[in-house]
Amino acid sequence: xxxxxxxxxxxxxxxxxxxxxxxxxxxxxxxxxxxxxxxxxxxxxxxxxxxxxxxxxxxxxxxxxxxxxxxxxxxxxxxxxxxxxxxxxxxxxxxxxxxxxxxxxxxxxxxxxxxxxxxxxxxxxxxxxxxxxxxxxxxxxxxxxxxxxxxxxxxxxxxxxxxxxxxxxxxxxxxxxxxxxxxxxxxxxxxxxxxxxxxxxxxxxxxxxxxxxxxxxxxxxxxxxxxxxxxxxxxxxxxxxxxxxxxxxxxxxxxxxxxxxxxxxxxxxxxxxxxxxxxxxxxxxxxxxxxxxxxxxxxxxxxxxxxxxxxxxxxxxxxxxxxxxxxxxxxxxxxxxxxxxxxxxxxxxxxxxxxxxxxxxxxxxxxxxxxxxxxxxxxxxxxxxxxxxxxxxxxxxxxxxxxxxxxxxxxxxxxxxxxxxxxxxxxxxxxxxxxxxxxxxxxxxxxxxxxxx
Numbered sequence: 001x002x003x004x005x006x007x008x009x010x011x012x013x014x015x016x017x018x019x020x021x022x023x024x025x026x027x028x029x030x031x032x033x034x035x036x037x038x039x040x041x042x043x044x045x046x047x048x049x050x051x052x053x054x055x056x057x058x059x060x061x062x063x064x065x066x067x068x069x070x071x072x073x074x075x076x077x078x079x080x081x082x083x084x085x086x087x088x089x090x091x092x093x094x095x096x097x098x099x100x101x102x103x104x105x106x107x108x109x110x111x112x113x114x115x116x117x118x119x120x121x122x123x124x125x126x127x128x129x130x131x132x133x134x135x136x137x138x139x140x141x142x143x144x145x146x147x148x149x150x151x152x153x154x155x156x157x158x159x160x161x162x163x164x165x166x167x168x169x170x171x172x173x174x175x176x177x178x179x180x181x182x183x184x185x186x187x188x189x190x191x192x193x194x195x196x197x198x199x200x201x202x203x204x205x206x207x208x209x210x211x212x213x214x215x216x217x218x219x220x221x222x223x224x225x226x227x228x229x230x231x232x233x234x235x236x237x238x239x240x241x242x243x244x245x246x247x248x249x250x251x252x253x254x255x256x257x258x259x260x261x262x263x264x265x266x267x268x269x270x271x272x273x274x275x276x277x278x279x280x281x282x283x284x285x286x287x288x289x290x291x292x293x294x295x296x297x298x299x300x301x302x303x304x305x306x307x308x309x310x311x312x313x314x315x316x317x318x319x320x321x322x323x324x325x326x327x328x329x330x331x332x333x334x335x336x337x338x339x340x341x342x343x344x345x346x347x348x349x350x351x352x353x354x355x356x357x358x359x360x361x362x363x364x365x366x367x368x369x370x371x372x373x374x375x376x377x378x379x380x381x382x383x384x385x386x387x388x389x390x391x392x393x394x395x396x397x398x399x400x401x402x403x404x405x406x407x408x409x410x411x412x413x414x415x416x417x418x419x420x421x422x423x424x425x426x427x428x429x430x431x432x433x434x435x436x437x438x439x440x441x442x443x444x445x446x447x448x449x450x451x452x453x
Contacts, residue, residue: 034060034097035090035124049085056082056094072101089119096128105132123149127158139166157187164196173200191221198230202237210234225255232264241268257288266298278302286318293323297330304333309341328358332369335376345376345383352376 034057045053056078063070079095082088096111112129115122130145143166149159164179177200183193194217201210211234218227232247245268251261262281269277279302285295300315313334320330335351338344352373359367 034094035122045086045088049082049088052078052082052085053088053091056091070101072098076102087118089115089122089125092118093122093125093128096125100128100132105136108132121152123153123156127156127162130159130162134162134166142166155186157183157190157193160186161190161192161196164193168196168200168203173203176200189220191217191224191227194220195226195230198234202230202233205237207234207237223254225251225258225261227251228254229258229261229264232261236264236268244268256284259285259288270298270301273305275302275305279306291322293319293327293330296322297327297333300330301333304337304341309337312337326358328355331355331358332367335369336372339372339376345380349373349376349380 056075059078060070060075076095076098079091079098082091083095092111092115096108096115099105099111100108109129109132112125112132115125116129119125126145126149130142130149133139133145134142143163146159146163146166149156150163153159160179160183164176164183167173167179168176176196180193180196180200183190187193194213198210198213198217201207201213211231214227214231214234217224218231221227228247229251232244232251235241235244235247245265248261248264248268251258252265262285266278266281266285269275269281278298282295282299282302285292286299289295296315296319300312300319303309303315304312316330316334316337319327323330331351331354335348335355338348338351352369355367355369356373
């Protein structure tokens with residue numbers, strides 16, 4: 001039973017890990033430097049606009065130099081002040097960056113589009129618009145923009161880097177490798193290109209090549225959590241599980257919200273049956289994403305193994321809700337809990353049958369769930385037979401008790417009947433005995449004495 005649950009959970013987590021990897025996600029725009037103002041554009045601006053533009057650029061550079069968190073709200077106000085003084089395409093782009101960094105993606109998209117409308121050749125605005133479209137799931141739109149940038153700006157590295165990542169996600173590894181190399185030729189510090197090449201090497205099984213690429217990338221970007229995560233993936237492929245876990249924990253130390261590393265640690269904990277560790281990572285995942293059905297399921301499995309069945313059932317309910325009841329493993333896990341922990345086969349059967357309906361007859365036949373269902377059906381049948389036998393024994397006991405009571409009544413009846421019959425023995429035929437006479441018809445009382453005698 002436990003093996004069945006663990007196997008199903010591992011399959012689910014593997015699928016969730018692939019889907020949730022951050023490899024396909026573009027780097028946030030918040031790391032970008034502000035677009036510079038070309039000399040010819042600066043000459044066309046008023047002195048006030050030039051001063052405000054320089055102040056905004058300097059403010060962002062000061063924050064970067066001091067290594068403090070970027071105050072994007074302050075920068076937004078500064079770029080709006082520039083635009084109040086005069087229309088500048090580069091200022092529109094920089095305002096879009098500030099808005100995107102604050103999560104206001106629709107406003108950022110509008111600013112990038114305005115910047116491109118004012119200056120179609122503004123490459124940074126085009127690339128950032130492509131990144132934003134990619135984040136929002138418009139892959140076709142993003143790819144179209146990247147391709148246009150690559151065509152119009154042969155020296156551009158960023159668009160090639162993003163196209164390489166998109167090709168890798170689509171399984172076109174040769175194209176991904178070529179574009180990543182082209183990006184590095186144009187910008188040797190393109191960490192995104194290094195990550196694409198490392199992932200392609202990992203997928204091809206070239207683990208030594210992947211390690212060398214990652215070592216180079218980590219020197220360029222020691223604070224990027226995806227790099228130690230990928231290093232851990234390489235080590236895991238080489239069978240060095242503990243060393244891989246060290247790298248995944250390093251990724252979490254750099255960014256506690258980096259879910260691919262947490263998923264990898266959770267997966268390893270499930271395989272090792274370290275349920276407190278599974279619970280720790282699953283709880284962190286549901287805090288980060290309360291709608292993560294796989295994380296709720298993992299938390300439920302951990303709670304069940306930690307002898308907290310009620311908490312496990314609550315987690316399963318959250319997993320079912322978060323998935324829209326589209327996660328069959330929830331029914332499997334709940335069925336096993338009812339069957340093995342609560343010894344309630346009736347609700348367990350409902351859950352196991354629901355699992356079978358959701359995965360289909362072929363998958364159900366290959367799953368241990370079918371064996372569990374048959375076992376539970378046998379238990380239910382045996383329980384019913386036992387209940388019928390108990391009822392029959394009860395009926396037999398009641399019948400025997402009634403017979404015994406009847407025999408006892410029959411045995412005591414003759415001793416009572418003669419006494420009742422003798423009470424009227426001296427009476428005439430059909431006549432009651434006269435008052436005052438004895439039961440045996442004794443002599444009548446004597447007459448009073450004659451006073452004359």
